[in-house]
Amino acid sequence: MKEFDQAKIEQAVTMILEAIGEDPSREGLVDTPKRVAKMYQEVFQGLNQDPKEHFATIFGEDHEELVLVKDIPFYSMCEHHLVPFFGKAHIGYIPKGGKVTGLSKLARAVEAVTRRPQLQERITSTVADSLVETLNPHGVIVVVEAEHMCMTMRGVKKPGSKTVTSAVRGVFVDDAAARAEVLTFIRS
Ligand SMILES: Nc1nc2c(ncn2[C@@H]2O[C@H](COP(=O)(O)OP(=O)(O)OP(=O)(O)O)[C@@H](O)[C@H]2O)c(=O)[nH]1
Ligand SMILES: [Zn+2]
Incomplete structure (x- = not known):
């Protein structure tokens, strides 16, 4: 602690x-x-949490198809200016070996990673890598979209601008159709 x-x-x-x-x-x-x-x-309470600890809840379920939790709202603090950035995270994965985690645990991992001084890119890759390290799934795709107050209320002052970051691991790296399917679900 x-x-x-x-x-x-x-x-x-x-x-x-x-x-x-x-x-x-x-x-x-x-x-x-x-x-x-x-x-x-x-x-900043996420500083005391490891996102991986939330994926310890594993159910044996024979589902080796997409699981996607989308539109997970989050608030974080830009580490350069200590002002908020906020938006939505979408997390998809394809389980392997009967290992699925609780749906709420995906949202809990987002909380653990966002409630710290952060960068959007690091949020995105940390969530993806935490899933890979704990569940060893066939693939993971994480998409984060956010508005940064440091770009809207100060500095370049571009309200309404959005930053989108993604992290893909495993089968999603080479399978453009699988990536496209997830993006279709995210937009629907
Ligand atoms: N890559 C990345 N950049 C970020 C994030 N949050 C804020 N930034 C950027 O961090 C940069 C810091 O730039 P600096 O030139 O050191 O600071 P600054 O003079 O306050 O920059 P301006 O915002 O352009 O006024 C800015 O371009 C911000 O837009 C993030 O999550 N990811
Ligand atoms: Zn900033």
Whole structure:
């Protein structure tokens, strides 16, 4: 378990408020450092989780065809600016050897990976590799689509722009028809 230092975050937030010329002791701000620390504990709680631990729930089921959970909503924090990026993750895999995991575990793995300072590419590949390492399936495909607040409310200011990343493993690498089938389901 990595240490979460609530007092240190409170100090840091107080310093940021002072540095922008605010008065941290005024009524509206007096509890803000505490609130922000509590919020960071929640939005960064994935730092204490390994996505693979969720795939320990394995059912023996003889299904060697596609399993796809799509439209899993997520919120993460861009590691460059510490502002949110958010969107949907779609996870498909083809089980092998009768090893399937609980459907909710796919969404739990997304939570574990997104609730940290992150990059969209790393979220995508970490989820794919975690499935490969635990279930050893025939193939995995992960698609993540997100809007990055660092590109909308600041900087280049392009609201509505979306970033799509994908990670394919196993049979999906060479099988364009299998990839296309998944993309059709994702869009439907
Ligand atoms: N590849 C990748 N880049 C990201 C992600 N989130 C944010 N970024 C980018 O990280 C880059 C950081 O660029 P820098 O030039 O170091 O920082 P900056 O001056 O704040 O950049 P601007 O956003 O262009 O103003 C920006 O281009 C962001 O759009 C992500 O998940 N993946
Ligand atoms: Zn950013």
